[in-house]
Amino acid sequence: MAFMHYTRDNMASLLRSHDINPTHQRIEIAYALFSRQEHLSADQVMAIVNTRHSETSKATVYNTLKLFLEKGLVREVIVDPSKVFYDPNTRPHHHLYEVDSGRLSDIDAAHVRISGLPALPEGMVTEGIDLIVRVRRAQ
Amino acid sequence: MAFMHYTRDNMASLLRSHDINPTHQRIEIAYALFSRQEHLSADQVMAIVNTRHSETSKATVYNTLKLFLEKGLVREVIVDPSKVFYDPNTRPHHHLYEVDSGRLSDIDAAHVRISGLPALPEGMVTEGIDLIVRVRRAQ
DNA sequence: CCTCGATCTGGACTTTGTCTAATTCCCGGA
């Protein structure tokens, strides 16, 4: 799958193989994501899909990305500070996030070992390393 | 510092020791965070600080939390999907996030070793482990 | 060609956070 050509036909099979009904809009959105092999935000997907003329609504883009997520076709990466928690504990530690309840608790840093990070980009410094284990209720 | 009593007077010293001018509002916000030793979101802080009657504006709460963050008094934990990236690569890997530019790139999972995670809470399953290394331009 | 469930749509709405111009606070000097 990794080396396939990213054609719209192949997107249709990809969707079907993930138990997703391949509609025009879903195929376009999948094509936008996979042909670029980049991390895209919802509005970037919107922009790409509607380049020529408006074809796909905002609601559909959001619904489709959520569907792809459920079906394991894409991963979600949360990076931007929008809904943020402020933690008075500044000692090194990591976090366990219960998706259902929104509860956030600590994981002792001693339990986590991270090594061999690649060199940082030129002129960059580490602002923080955040390990967030996301858990939810089974089923 | 870890075992001090969380009085408003102590908050004032704590703020001064972090080079923060201790105003009424800042003391109340620090007290809310530290006396609870919990992860609080901005609107939770708002609610706590304005329990009796409205005393502190939204802008001040946000400004103050940002100030505390800069001065290293609190940490920021990003957990909730608000600004999200969708990643077509579902193979195990982690992420390098450049705060300034918003650019997001991959770190091969082979370069990162995470071990000794604690047992999950009863009835919980892992939804994902996200290691996000946040970097920014020096100075 | 029809039907009907699945999908899609525009647009109103919510949430979280930012911005700004005006006001208030408070400290240090006279």
Added chain:
DNA sequence: TCCGGGAATTAGACAAAGTCCAGATCGAGG
């Protein structure tokens, strides 16, 4: 005590990202 002025605070308008809903449309199977 009074005053000046910079720091801090405020209300409220605004912005960005995402959700929701009722109606319109699509398209596969009969």
